[in-house]
Amino acid sequence: MLRNILIRLLQAVLVLLGAALLVFIMLRIIPGNPAAVLMGEHADTAVIEKMTKELGLDQPVHVQLIHYLAGALRGDFGTSYSLGKPVSQLMASAFSNTLILALMASAFAWLVGIISGIIAAVKKNSILDHLFMGVSLLGVSMPVFMAAMVLQFFFSYKLKIFPIAGTQSFAGFILPAVALGWNSAGSVARLVRSTLLEILEEDYIDTARAKGRRQMGVLILHAMRNAMLPVITMMAIQLSGMLSGAVLTETIFSINGIGRLAVQAITGRDIPLLQGTVLFSAALVILGNFLADSLYHVLDPRIRKEA
Amino acid sequence: MKLPNRSRQIAEEFEKRQQEQENKQQESKQQANREYLKNQIAEEETFFTLIRRLARENKLAVVSFFVILLIILGAVLAPILAPYSFSDMDLLHRLNPPGAQHLLGTDEAGRDILTRLLYGARVSLLTGVVPTVMSMVIGAILGVISGSYGGWLDALIMRLADIMLAFPSMLLAMVIMYMLGDGLINVFLTLALVNWASVARIVRAQALQLKKTEYVEAARVIGVSRTKIMFRHLLPNCLPTLIVLFTLNVPSAILTESSLSFLGLGLQPPAASWGLMVNAGRQYLYMAPWVSLVPGAAIMVCVLAFNFLGDGLRDVLDPHLRK
């Protein structure tokens, strides 16, 4: 089992390296000298040349790449062109906001998704089931920005319950978390329902009932325990996705997180910052996938033994 | 006397064996052909009965099908249906609420929202369909190559897919858009590049499964070339999966495009996609919520319809794809 995890870990590292390479190449393909772009149209050639040297852009690409990777390993992603601060520092402060948002959104998504999924499965084909599944499909299909704007319009503007934007207070995170979690809540609910329905047909559910477990006990101790396997995988992947920056939600609610940083990097033509945020996100997604995979192996004794 | 006799015997036996082998080959070839034909017929049967089965099992999917048809019709007939001109501004009637004159109100420049919605449907549908077709073609070909060749080629393609899937799709789209620059074609390219990897993975998995079926084995035994097996046997049998994937990937492409446009990173005005319209109306959200919420709702309805249809098709065509 340990060997298996090590192999997967190695694979994850390789994929991450590949991702770094891909981002690096993509951002170097862009025609034009970033230094020139940075200095504006009317800059002196001498100034541009000096800037080019300062940024290390005069060196061959492979040297730049090695420099970059070596720096990234030490946690140094260069200095942001537009904000003038180290990228790692910018990302660190942004990440705390993203972290709060992602955790709240996940908590919302899991709570709502799991509970409504269970209810829908247990009361299959009832009005509640149809209602929950309809709403969840709406959740899956609703663009995040749409959800965000509708929430903003009603709860901030009309009802004035929550602040429109910003993260000065904890309350400022609630609407963004709901807007962001809405989507995942829908997919979690659908997954919980379909898995649970399958599992409730299993023979060991009959066994549990034959033992004298009440419905609640059967549902929680036997059915949910088995149904959680795929759900946990999905949740881990979703969480890593949210952590890697909710671009739209953060932009709409003006939350200084990783996603908004990436948008700022693009509008400011800030290659180090963009490179840093994208790589950071990729690392989180890869980590999330790895953890989900490993978690599955830990939780399911059948796979554990085969491995 | 004995020797020539013996050699004749051997020769005869050899001939007989050869004959037998040939017969066997003929037989297996015929069998493969029959199998293939049978498969083909089964395929057509499902195709003909598909709609009926869909109608019986999932009415919502059929309704969605007609909703999509309606949207397509609206987009195609936009010049005829639209009550106003696409770009005529009417500064006297800015941000008018929905009413008799403007069914869905007017935007910040006094343009009729219904009109723009119809024209916007063209762009949004195109950005849904074109890149999806592109990504399906790329993904299907790479996936089937990966599945049938195996070895280092498989490893290469799959690791590449892993890398593509390591990025959050929104961020990846943003970076590619940044790399390529603005423009409709670049939006297409971006969305295609973002989505091919998941298609390739699914097709590969299916190709691996199909490779083990008897009729593919039979085809290989009689010496059908690998390329032929790939395009004659593997790909056509992935078709149901691909159809389902198509209906599920179109809405996600539409969503990604509208999100990009919403951030101002996708299409640029004066093009009109639904996402752009939402973005433009965003600053008037409190004064005139319809300006952004109406196109937002349009995106939602369209995506919802595709998702319903995809769900329905999946149940009918490919129950294994269900997660």
Next chain:
Amino acid sequence: MLRSERAGGKTLEIRHLNTSFFTMKGEARVVNDVSLDVYPGRITGIVGESGCGKSMTARSVMGLVKYPGKVVGGEILLGGVDMAALSEKERCALRGSEISMIFQEPMTSLNPLMKVGRQVEETIRIHEKVTRAEARERTEAMFTQVGISDAGQRMECYPHQLSGGLRQRVMIAMAMILKPKLLIADEPTTALDVTVEAQILRLMRSLCDSGTSILLISHNLGVIAQVCDYVYVMYAGRVVEQADTFTLFDHPVHPYTKGLLKAASSIRSDAARLDTIPGVVPDLLHLPPGCSFSPRCEQCMEQCVKEVPDMTFAGAQDGPAGLSAHLVRCFLAGVPPKGDGI
């Protein structure tokens, strides 16, 4: 008559049980007016083809009928208590302690994510307030009793690590741990190979000898013949014949029972032609108005098509050694047998 009086001496007494499936196409009566007794310290068998309602009878007793099925009528008296009239909560208190059940598929009947020992302990801890250590101890003892060697070690296994036979033993341990009055075994050996089957059957016999009554359900006449004291033959939801095992095998009366025995014996004797009963089991949604076996019966009479025969005595009105008499649901019952034994 008082209930307790009527239930006198019987572990389980089912009276006029009706269970139906309510489908889109209509009501399917899967258990149709079934009356059945289980005697203390005996193994009672139910035999019939798949879909004849034998499993559903068992599930009705346990209260485990799944949607869209429902027990619509009848009494299920367990020691004088009507299971059918109990609330779900009260039934849960009896399940596992007074009455328990094992299933056909030992492969899928255990929770794959729980160690088997824990699953057995669970039964104790649902019904009794005991410490984990005590539950463990009792489980280990039970494992040994049902013939699992290395009990302590096996308790730490997950189901997928055990063979089918061992898993079925675990299931039996789970069902027997609280010494229930009645054990229902639904095709307990069907999924096992023959040698394991014999071991499990022997185990069930010994459990029965130590005081638990068993209701054994099987489609396999061989299994029934090996261990049962009394047998009910079911067809299309109804009991068509009932007798002690010897009588049933020696002097079957109902044409269906005869057919079953003939089919079974032709397999055993390696006959050139396999004897089968012609025709198929009728659709439970559209039962024939008369005897449900009439469409397949070679001795079908006019009367058989029109009305459902009642259970009538096929011989003496008293069964052997406290068991019921030989009853059969056939109009031919009055007609003397023409030496049709096997």
